[in-house]
Amino acid sequence: MKVEHTNLFNPIDIATSGLRAYNKQMEVIGSNLANIQTTDAGNGQPYRRLVAEFKTKEEDSLAGVELSDIVQDQSAFQRVLMPGHPQADKDGYVLMPNINWPTEMVNLNLASRAYQANAAVLRRYQRMVESSLELLR
Numbered sequence: 001m002k003v004e005h006t007n008l009f010n011p012i013d014i015a016t017s018g019l020r021a022y023n024k025q026m027e028v029i030g031s032n033l034a035n036i037q038t039t040d041a042g043n044g045q046p047y048r049r050l051v052a053e054f055k056t057k058e059e060d061s062l063a064g065v066e067l068s069d070i071v072q073d074q075s076a077f078q079r080v081l082m083p084g085h086p087q088a089d090k091d092g093y094v095l096m097p098n099i100n101w102p103t104e105m106v107n108l109n110l111a112s113r114a115y116q117a118n119a120a121v122l123r124r125y126q127r128m129v130e131s132s133l134e135l136l137r
Helices: 011-034 101-136
Strands: 050-056 065-072 078-081 093-096
Touching (some): 011 050, 011 065
Antiparallel strands (some): 050 065
16 A cells, blocks of 8 residues: 555645535535426436545545546436326326435535535644744744
């Protein structure tokens, strides 16, 4: 296992990468919530839920996290009885996006808390540096 000591436990790099990653995850969740009623995403199919996937920035290192990919959730669409809807089938059912409101809200809350935690690390690190500089004066 190769470990570079320059990035190992660097709180600024780790917290900044966390801020970027969780900001992107909140954007993806926002897109899901905005499209929760989109029955045609332009391809004749309902909007598919998006999921942000993450990976470590550097293999075998603790240098932070980065966005690996944004993938479509391939779970089944929901069938909702809406006989008057223009896209209803012969039985009156409409295919709706595979988005679950409570799940998205829980994920949004978790991403928001993780974002806040990374921001708190940066604030604490800044205070620690300021205290160190004050001691040197």
